[in-house]
Amino acid sequence: MIKIENLSYRYPRASDDGAKEASDPGLALKGINLHIKKGEYAAIVGHNGSGKSTLAKHMNALLIPSGGTITINGLDSSVPENVWRIRQCAGMVFQNPDNQIIATVVEEDVAFGPENLGVAPDEIRASVDDALLNVGMLSLASHSPHFLSGGQKQRIAIAGVLAMRPELIILDEPTAMLDPSGRRDVLDSVYKLNRENGITIVFITHYMDEAVRADRVIVMEDGEIAMDGLPREIYKNADKLKVLGLDVPQTVELRSRLINAGCDISGEIISIEELADEICKLRLKT
Numbered sequence: 001m002i003k004i005e006n007l008s009y010r011y012p013r014a015s016d017d018g019a020k021e022a023s024d025p026g027l028a029l030k031g032i033n034l035h036i037k038k039g040e041y042a043a044i045v046g047h048n049g050s051g052k053s054t055l056a057k058h059m060n061a062l063l064i065p066s067g068g069t070i071t072i073n074g075l076d077s078s079v080p081e082n083v084w085r086i087r088q089c090a091g092m093v094f095q096n097p098d099n100q101i102i103a104t105v106v107e108e109d110v111a112f113g114p115e116n117l118g119v120a121p122d123e124i125r126a127s128v129d130d131a132l133l134n135v136g137m138l139s140l141a142s143h144s145p146h147f148l149s150g151g152q153k154q155r156i157a158i159a160g161v162l163a164m165r166p167e168l169i170i171l172d173e174p175t176a177m178l179d180p181s182g183r184r185d186v187l188d189s190v191y192k193l194n195r196e197n198g199i200t201i202v203f204i205t206h207y208m209d210e211a212v213r214a215d216r217v218i219v220m221e222d223g224e225i226a227m228d229g230l231p232r233e234i235y236k237n238a239d240k241l242k243v244l245g246l247d248v249p250q251t252v253e254l255r256s257r258l259i260n261a262g263c264d265i266s267g268e269i270i271s272i273e274e275l276a277d278e279i280c281k282l283r284l285k286t
Contacts, residue, residue, distance in 0.1 A: 005033055008032070028054045032223075042216045043204075043216070044204050045206060045217060045220070065078060073086075088166070097157040110128045110163050113164040150177055151185040173204050209250065211231060211234075214231060235249065263282060266278060
C-alpha cells in the first residue's frame with residue numbers, strides 16, 4: 001500500500017522579506033525507508049518534533065518529498081497528475097475534528113466528500129449510512145456536530161473520510177484533544193475498521209498505550225526510524241524507549257515492576273487483559 005524509499009524532506013524557510021527559501025539545511029525527514037502492506041495496522045510513535053506528522057502528510061500527498069520517493073497504492077506522489085487519485089485512495093484524519101467538520105448537520109458533513117467526487121445521490125445515501133454505522137454514530141445523523149463531544153466529533157471526521165471508500169486511512173494524532181472516554185471510542189472505531197473492513201491504517205500518536213493493538217509499531221526520532229517491529233518486540237526495549245523520550249504503556253511498566261519484585265509472570269505482556277490474567281494466576285498459586 002505504501003512504499004517509501006530514501007525519503008527526505010526539508011521545510012522551506014522564510015526569508016526576511018517573507019519569501020520562501022529552500023536553503024535551510026535542517027531536514028525534517030532523513031532517508032526514510034518503509035513499506036506498509038495492504039490491510040496492515042501500523043502505529044507511528046514519537047515525541048513532538050520527531051517527524052511523524054511530516055511523514056504522515058507525505059502519505060496523503062500533502063507534502064512532496066525533497067528527495068527519494070513515496071508511492072501510495074502504486075501512485076508516485078511526485079507526479080502532479082497522481083495527487084487527486086492518491087487522495088481518493090488515502091483519507092486523512094487530523095488532530096482537531098473542528099478543522100475537518102464544515103456542515104451544520106452530521107449526515108450532511110459526512111456526505112460532503114462523496115458529493116465532491118460526483119457520486120450518485122442514492123450511492124451517497126448508502127455510503128453515509130454505512131460510514132456512520134461503522135463508527136457507531138448513525139443514531140446522531142440528524143444532529144448538529146457542534147453540540148457533540150470531542151470523541152463523537154472525531155468519529156464524525158472519520159466517517160467523513162470513510163464515506164469516500166478509501167483503502168488507506170492516515171490518522172494524525174486523532175486523540176490528542178480527547179478525554180479517556182473519547183480516546184477509547186476513537187481507538188475502538190479505528191480497530192474495527194481495520195479488522196472488519198480490511199482498511200489499511202496508519203495511526204500517528206505519542207501515546208504509547210494507543211499502539212498496543214497495532215500490527216506493527218514504528219518509532220521516529222529526529223526525522224529517522226529508530227525502531228520498527230511488533231508491539232511486543234518494541235515494548236521489550238523499555239529502557240531504549242525512555243532514552244528516546246517515550247513512556248511505555250502502564251501495563252508494561254507495572255509488568256516490569258512485578259518482575260523486578262520477583263513475581264513469576266510473562267515478560268511478553270502488553271495488554272491490560274493479559275496482565276490481569278497473570279495477576280489472577282499469581283493469586284491462585286498463593
